[in-house]
Amino acid sequence: MNDILKIGSKLALICAVAAISLGLVNAVTEPKINQMREQKLMNALKKVAVGMEVGKYKEVPDNPVVKGYYPLNDNSGTQKGYIFNLVGIGYGGDLNIIAGVSTKGKILSVVMMNNQETPGLGKEAENPEYMKKYIGTGEDSPVPVRKSQLSQEDADAITGASITFMGIGKALEAASDFAKKEGAE
Amino acid sequence: MLKEFTKGIFKENPIFIIVLGLCPALGVSTKVINAIGMGAGVIFVLLGSNIFVSLLKNFIPEKVRIPSYIVIIASFVTIVQMTMEAFAPALYKSLGVFVPLIVVNCIILGRAEAFANKNTVMSSIMDALGMGIGFTLALLLIAFIREFLGAGTITLFPVGSFSGVIRIPVLADNPVRVFGLAAGALLVIGFLKAFFNWYSERRAG
Numbered sequence: 001m002n003d004i005l006k007i008g009s010k011l012a013l014i015c016a017v018a019a020i021s022l023g024l025v026n027a028v029t030e031p032k033i034n035q036m037r038e039q040k041l042m043n044a045l046k047k048v049a050v051g052m053e054v055g056k057y058k059e060v061p062d063n064p065v066v067k068g069y070y071p072l073n074d075n076s077g078t079q080k081g082y083i084f085n086l087v088g089i090g091y092g093g094d095l096n097i098i099a100g101v102s103t104k105g106k107i108l109s110v111v112m113m114n115n116q117e118t119p120g121l122g123k124e125a126e127n128p129e130y131m132k133k134y135i136g137t138g139e140d141s142p143v144p145v146r147k148s149q150l151s152q153e154d155a156d157a158i159t160g161a162s163i164t165f166m167g168i169g170k171a172l173e174a175a176s177d178f179a180k181k182e183g184a185e
Numbered sequence: 186m187l188k189e190f191t192k193g194i195f196k197e198n199p200i201f202i203i204v205l206g207l208c209p210a211l212g213v214s215t216k217v218i219n220a221i222g223m224g225a226g227v228i229f230v231l232l233g234s235n236i237f238v239s240l241l242k243n244f245i246p247e248k249v250r251i252p253s254y255i256v257i258i259a260s261f262v263t264i265v266q267m268t269m270e271a272f273a274p275a276l277y278k279s280l281g282v283f284v285p286l287i288v289v290n291c292i293i294l295g296r297a298e299a300f301a302n303k304n305t306v307m308s309s310i311m312d313a314l315g316m317g318i319g320f321t322l323a324l325l326l327i328a329f330i331r332e333f334l335g336a337g338t339i340t341l342f343p344v345g346s347f348s349g350v351i352r353i354p355v356l357a358d359n360p361v362r363v364f365g366l367a368a369g370a371l372l373v374i375g376f377l378k379a380f381f382n383w384y385s386e387r388r389a390g
Contacts, residue, residue, distance in 0.1 A: 007246040014245070014253050018260040025264045029271035036274055119283070120215025120365070160366050 041098075044111045045070065048083050048100040057085075065174040072100065081108060082179055088171030091163040092116035095125075097171050105180040106139035107172055122164035124157075134169065138176035145169035189308050193315030199292045200323035200374070201381040206292040210324055211370040213283060216340045218349070220328035223283045224321025226265075230287045231296060231313040233261045238301040239309035245302070254297045255288075262288045292320055323377075330373050335364030 045054055055071035065086055072081040081102040088095040096113040110131040117123045124130055133154045137143045145166055147155045158165045199205045206227075213219040237257050238245075245253045266284045269277040277284075287293065296316055301309040332339055337357030341349050363369045 007249055010244065010246050011249045011253060014241075015256055018256050022260055022263055025267050029267040032271035033267070036270070119213055119219050156362075159362055 041113075044098050044113060045083060048098050048109045048111055050100060050108055052080060053077075054083060055079075060178075063174075063178070065171050066178050079103060082175075082182075084175040084178070086171040086175055088167040090115055090117050090167040091122050091161070092118065095164070095167050095171065097168060099172055099175050101138065101172075101175050101179045103179060103182070104139045105176040107134050107137055107143060107176060110134055110168070110172065112168070117164050118161070121161040124161065125164050125168060130157075131168075134172055138172070138179075143169055143173040143176055145173055186308065186311055189311040190315040193312065193317070193319035194322065195319070196385075197316075198319045198323055198381070199295075199316050200320060200327075201378055202385070203295070204378070205295045206290045206320060207374070209283070209286050209290055210327060210374065211367060212286070214324055214328040214331055214370060214373075215335070215365055216332050217325065217328045218340045218342065219283070220321070220324040221341075223286075224317070224324050226283050226287050227290060227292065227320055228314065228317030230258065230262055230265060230290075231293050231317045232310065233265075234258045234293050234297055235301040235309040235313040236306060237261070238297040239304060239306045242302045250302065251294075251298070254294055258293050258297070259288050292316060326377065327370070327373055330377075331364045331369060334361045335366075335369055336360050 049072060053073040053075070055073055057068055057070050059068040060066050065088065067085045067087055069082040069084045071079050072083055074080050081100060084097075084099050084101060086095075086097040086099060088097055093116045095115045095117070097110060098113055099110045100108040102108055111128075112126045112131075115122070115125070117125065133144060133150060142149070144150055146169075147158070147162055147165070150158070193199065197203055200207065200210050209223055209227075213223045234254070234257055238254060241253075241257075262284060266277075269284065296312060300312045304312070329339065333353060334356070337353045337355075337360040339351040339353070341351070361369075364373065
């Protein structure tokens with residue numbers, strides 16, 4: 001009995017010290033990390049906005065993919081498109097994607113944010129080159145969601161990471177449909 | 186003391202001889218730069234956990250030593266991760282994905298259990314450095330073979346005008362893609378392990 005208490009209290013002590021030190025480090029680093037993440041989001045927005053004005057963020061309730069959007073306006077204030085905050089399903093969990101889409105549903109730009117894809121395979125989607133296969137689709141041609149919709153070269157490049165590719169494709173397809181529907185109203 | 190350092194590099198190489206930490210070795214050895222990143226992370230955490238475990242070896246009760254080691258390792262990894270994300274964002278961007286993987290890397294727990302809890306702080310530091318460097322070298326070798334054959338490139342750090350990617354003529358246009366996939370990783374590790382077995386048997390006479 002005494003023995004168990006002794007062992008238990010020692011283990012509890014180790015855990016308590018670990019928890020306190022983690023808490024201290026977190027208190028110091030958290031504000032900095034949040035600031036950094038916000039900066040990263042702003043940079044991504046700027047990149048996606050392709051020179052247009054970014055409006056106020058609007059949340060979209062009850063949509064599994066489109067979580068919200070910033071309207072994109074030109075200089076005169078007319079809405080030209082959206083910047084969508086998308087959550088797709090990847091190989092390693094959620095894919096956080098920021099995408100600029102025209103009011104007609106054309107994909108203008110895509111940036112991959114937080115994700116847990118496999119380094120060297122799915123993670124390649126963080127590379128801006130990767131997104132080229134989606135850009136320009138959605139209005140006249142469908143957003144690629146299957147390997148057969150890609151050129152041979154692009155299809156080869158995603159070998160081993162087709163789930164990431166389909167996850168991004170489906171999220172963008174939903175964004176494109178959303179933009180088309182909003183535009184029609 | 187020097188023996189504790191050198192044994193990890195060849196005689197007791199964590200990947201090829203002890204066969205510990207294969208999951209990260211399979212997972213991140215697609216590019217040379219990933220191997221460098223994972224290796225650096227492992228050396229750092231291994232050093233920290235070996236120091237703490239050898240310092241606390243008389244305090245930690247025998248019966249709950251494994252949970253205690255895990256708590257120490259996990260806290261250490263989390264602290265490294267948070268500090269890195271806050272103060273070295275560039276480094277975090279390239280190493281960030283590997284850092285949480287280190288918690289479950291068997292080498293860290295393996296060395297705590299097999300070495301650090303029986304030895305002095307100084308020998309534990311030497312052991313950590315040797316094992317960490319041995320792991321890094323093994324990972325580099327696997328990643329080099331896989332990236333060379335599987336993608337026809339060698340990816341290093343970008344420096345100045347050099348993009349960090351060396352393209353191998355002919356292979357870059359006709360890569361043997363299987364080496365980039367999981368099956369290729371197993372093949373490469375299998376052949377390297379066979380080579381190391383043959384070599385150490387021959388050396389032992």
